Amino acid sequence: MRDPLMPLDRATGEVVLIVDDVPDNLSLLHDALDEAGHTVLVASDGPSAIARAQQAKPDIVLLDALMPGMDGFEVARRLKADPETATIPIIFMTALTETEHVVAAFGAGGVDYVTKPIDPRQVLARIAAHTQTARVQRQARNALDAFGHATLVVRPSDGKLLWQTALARTLLREHFGSEGSAAPVPLIDWVRREVAAHGAGAAPQPLVAARGPRRITLELHGMTGDDVSDNPAEAEWLIVASEADDGATFEAMMRSFGLTVREAEVLYWAALGKTNRDIGEILGASPRTVTKHMEHILQKMGVETRTAAAARVLKLIG
Structure with a gap:
């Protein structure tokens, strides 16, 4: 197994974190991924998986659904609740194919699942597909930040902050003291007002907040996602934030x-x-x-x- 103190090599392949409490499963996947050129990290329980993910920021996580103590569903929920690990794709590994477990996997933040016994070729194909998608999304977020467009997506129905660029995360923390997956209260209150006004045909109004000479302006850009809801209050909304200095x-x-x-x-x-x-x-x-x-x-x-x-x-x- 890999020495955790050695620096990660991301030049030749993806960094993959495997989480499984069965040593034979870890060994099988480790050998297949290593042979394919990936850098492999391992964890045998939920808490150590979260710690490794926060430390190493892997490109993808292969996560056993059922483990003693903290199960894979809870591990996924915690990774998705942390802005530092929220964008890492998670593939669940499970012997359970009942609908309720599949739904639980996706509900916890998984992007895919594979069934046991594991077929390494299938896992390699899934890794290639999902890391490519994640890479494109990461490049898009970086491009938005490079042009000063701090971008985030919120869901007003439950106040969830679903997605944000690095610059947006910094601005929310500095202006609202915001951390985690919950959107700042002033922001979500504003979104709800704007969504209601949108339904009444009113012109959108930006949210402005200031800390000394630094001013942040947030503008609502409309609903987003593949399945745009007929109910705007239940939809996901795209927001673009910018900062100015009036010093x-x-x-x-x-x-x-x-x-x-x-x-x-x-x-x-x-x-x-x-x-x-x-x-x-x-x-x-x-x-x-x-x-x-x-x-x-x-x-x-x-x-x-x-x-x-x-x-x-x-x-x-x-």
Whole structure:
């Protein structure tokens, strides 16, 4: 078996993690995959399988469905719940072909299954097919990130974050403190509002949130998936996020009008036509707090209305 401390060789073949509690099964598959040029990792129980997957990020997992302790279905659910391993394809290995077990395998996140006794040729063919698909999807995600299009897919019915690029994961974590498979509450609330508005024929509105000078904007791009539901609330929705830095604008406003950082943020959004309620949602503050800030801003600028204040801001920043 392979030394876990040695670096992985991904140049000649795929990195395959085999999970099975029967040594004879591990040996059979290990020899066949090794001969085909793949790098083989092994685990004999659920917890060690999860640890190996998180550490090595294999290209594919061959997972025994029935193991003592943590079974394969639970292992798959945990791998799919972790953003770091969620995109790794999982092929279940099982001697059970009853419909309920097949459904459980796909429900836990598996992309395919093979039945025991294992035919190594069949397994090699499945590996080739699913790793090719995963590679194309990974390249597409990387291309989106390279052009600044942080992309994610959510399901508003249960608040699940189904798919995201690396950049989207970073932005959600930094702006919403989001981790795992659950979408941030402000995001999923916004999606549900937009889906309802979509059904009523209203124009889509972006979600904007800010942390200091950094601003994230999320736009709903429509339903996705092979089977687009007739019920939009049950469908999967594609979202594109982008980030901007308003630091230079805030500094100019602070210098020109003698404002604090928070007052500059409030005035910036007021100048863009946002209500106190909108500004509170963007900045994570209550409308009452925003109102207090606006009172101080008007005093410092020597104007009586927010319209006059906004006009001065727009003249300053163009």
